[in-house]
Amino acid sequence: MAPVKDLPETNSSLENGRLPRHVAIIMDGNGRWAQQRGLLRIKGHAAGVDAARTVIRLARNLGISYLTLFAFSEENWQRPAMEIKAIMGLLRRYLAQELREMQDNQIAFKAIGNLQQLPAAVQRDLAHTTEATAAGAKMVLTLALSYGGRSEIVQAVQALAQEIKAGRLQPGEIDATLFSRYLYTGDMPDPDLLIRTSGECRLSNFLLWQSAYTELYLTDTLWPDFREEEFIKALQSYQQRERRFGLTQEQIEALNASNSRH
Ligand code: IPE
Ligand code: IPE
Ligand code: MG
Numbered sequence: 001m002a003p004v005k006d007l008p009e010t011n012s013s014l015e016n017g018r019l020p021r022h023v024a025i026i027m028d029g030n031g032r033w034a035q036q037r038g039l040l041r042i043k044g045h046a047a048g049v050d051a052a053r054t055v056i057r058l059a060r061n062l063g064i065s066y067l068t069l070f071a072f073s074e075e076n077w078q079r080p081a082m083e084i085k086a087i088m089g090l091l092r093r094y095l096a097q098e099l100r101e102m103q104d105n106q107i108a109f110k111a112i113g114n115l116q117q118l119p120a121a122v123q124r125d126l127a128h129t130t131e132a133t134a135a136g137a138k139m140v141l142t143l144a145l146s147y148g149g150r151s152e153i154v155q156a157v158q159a160l161a162q163e164i165k166a167g168r169l170q171p172g173e174i175d176a177t178l179f180s181r182y183l184y185t186g187d188m189p190d191p192d193l194l195i196r197t198s199g200e201c202r203l204s205n206f207l208l209w210q211s212a213y214t215e216l217y218l219t220d221t222l223w224p225d226f227r228e229e230e231f232i233k234a235l236q237s238y239q240q241r242e243r244r245f246g247l248t249q250e251q252i253e254a255l256n257a258s259n260s261r262h
Contacts, residue, residue, distance in 0.1 A: 013236060014232065014236065014239070019062060019063065019064060019235065019239075020064065020191075020192035020215075020238055021064070021189055022064075022067075022188060022189050022192050022193075023064055023067050023191065023192070024069075024070070024194045024195070024206070024207055024210075025055070025067075025069050025070065026070045026196040026197070026203075026204060027048060027069055027197060028196060028197050028198040028204075028222075028223055029044075029197050029198025029221075030045045030047065030048040030223055030224060032044070032198060032222055033048075033222040033223070034047075036222075044224060045083075045086065045087055046090060048223045048224050049094055051225070051226050051227060052069060052071075052094075055226065055227075055231050056107075056141060058228055058232075059139065060105055060107060060138065060139045062235075063138075065138075065139060065140065066139070066140045066188055066189065066191075067140070067141050067142070068112075068185075068191065068207070069141075069142070069144065070144045070204075070206050071087075071143045071144060072087060072091075072113075072144075072146055073144075073146075073205060073206070074114060074146055075148065077117070077146070088118070091125075091143075092121065092122060092125050095129045099129060099132060102133045102136065102141070103132065103136070105138065105139075106135075106136040106139070107133060107138060107140075107141050108134060108135070108136035108137070108140045108141070109129045109130055109133040109136070109141050110130060110140060110141070110143070111130065111142070111143050112143070112147055112184035112185065113144050113147030113184065114151060115145065115146060118145060118146055122145075126145075140188065142188070144206065147184075147205075147206070149203070149206055149208030149209065150208065152183055152208075152209075153208065153209055156182035156183050160174060160178075160182055180209070180210075183210070190211070190212070190213065191207060191211060191214045192214065192215060192238070193214065193215050193234065193235070193238045194206075194207070194211055194216050194217070195218075195219070195231075195234050196218050196219075197219055197221050197222060198220070199220040213243070213245055215238055215243065217234045219233075219234070
């Protein structure tokens with residue numbers, strides 16, 4: 001993996017600001033990228049894998065702790081069977097090819113979503129990759145597969161209801177913190193920055209609960225064209241944001257001043 005010093009020049013402009021701890025990305029636009037070139041959609045997905053590899057490496061080198069990539073939604077099951085098959089094939093190949101690099105670079109792999117819906121071979125590969133990279137302590141790389149935010153919330157409600165039924169929990173004990181722990185992302189912080197490529201301005205059922213106070217970065221760039229420079233631009237944009245969490249600007253300034261004193 002390329003060390004940080006080999007990164008493009010623009011990287012130096014990130015040095016003085018705070019990086020997001022958790023970046024989530026809706027990797028959209030593979031089909032249009034292929035169409036523009038007169039190629040089959042699947043060629044766009046293959047190019048999308050290259051973009052994902054580039055962004056994962058850069059996130060790891062920059063020291064981002066959590067990277068969550070939306071790779072396949074629950075709604076995407078409605079796509080043509082051939083396209084789904086091709087995406088699953090690309091995923092399996094990616095996992096096999098990248099395992100060593102993930103291990104060498106201390107990346108812990110995770111998959112979230114309704115994973116039981118995935119083909120058995122994919123489930124096996126995901127479980128193997130997760131196990132084989134569990135010791136990775138530098139970055140958590142999460143792929144959202146067969147993922148839907150509403151389903152995730154519903155399964156959390158079901159699990160909580162079971163706890164209540166079993167007498168292990170009182171309804172009044174449920175608060176936002178406890179609820180968060182029942183989501184697939186229970187052991188991760190909420191995303192600080194959510195990127196969506198290809199010009200669409202919607203969440204498409206991604207991390208609905210977790211994105212309550214996430215900064216959004218929308219770009220017209222199609223996912224296969226989203227490379228180092230684009231990612232750095234998104235991070236620079238994040239660094240220029242002022243996150244207020246419902247407070248006034250004066251309150252935020254006072255908090256920042258007291259944080260910098262401690
Ligand atoms: C995103 O690209 C990848 C998946 C949803 C699997 P698309 O395949 O949605 O590309 P567009 O939106 O059709 O261009
Ligand atoms: C969202 O993209 C899902 C992924 C990127 C995996 P879609 O292309 O499925 O979203 P819509 O249909 O445009 O909302
Ligand atoms: Mg799309």
